[in-house]
Amino acid sequence: MNYMPGTASLIEDINKKHLVLLRDGRTLIGFLRSIDQFANLVLHQTVERIHVGKKYGDIPRGIFVVRGENVVLLGEIDLEKESDTPLQQVSIEEILEEQRVEQQTKLEAEELKVQALKDPGLSIPRADTLDEY
Numbered sequence: 001m002n003y004m005p006g007t008a009s010l011i012e013d014i015n016k017k018h019l020v021l022l023r024d025g026r027t028l029i030g031f032l033r034s035i036d037q038f039a040n041l042v043l044h045q046t047v048e049r050i051h052v053g054k055k056y057g058d059i060p061r062g063i064f065v066v067r068g069e070n071v072v073l074l075g076e077i078d079l080e081k082e083s084d085t086p087l088q089q090v091s092i093e094e095i096l097e098e099q100r101v102e103q104q105t106k107l108e109a110e111e112l113k114v115q116a117l118k119d120p121g122l123s124i125p126r127a128d129t130l131d132e133y
Contacts, residue, residue: 010035013076018043020066021073027051028064029077039068050095052102056087057095 013032020028020041027050030043042065047058090098 010039010074017077017079017082019049019073019075019077020071022066023070023072028061028066029058030061030064033063036068039071041066041068041071041074050099051087052095052098054087055090055095055098057090057092059092 010032014034016032018030018032020030020043022028026048028043028046029049030046032041033044034042042063044063046061046064048061050057050059
């Protein structure tokens with residue numbers, strides 16, 4: 001096997017199933033159909049996988065074009081071991097509700113931290129208020 005520099009090394013991975021972790025935290029799983037010199041990807045039969053605790057759900061997304069600068073991690077999925085997971089697959093509706101509850105819990109915890117720091121006179125800028133500075 002010859003070593004190819006840059007994204008050319010992914011040519012051997014065309015038509016294989018891959019997991020792609022995006023910069024915004026989303027996880028995509030699909031078949032790599034195309035790649036260019038900027039690491040832009042075209043995925044086919046793509047699903048967006050959402051994990052919450054020990055549950056996961058897949059949302060079908062079809063053909064998905066990913067700009068290379070948004071890719072954090074790209075890895076081939078071993079089709080023989082794909083079903084060997086300790087996670088429980090649930091419906092799309094259930095995983096979206098679990099995700100909403102998890103996000104709400106995190107938001108409430110963040111608000112408690114901000115309030116706890118405000119009481120003694122400390123303050124920290126929150127991500128949603130950084131534009132004011």
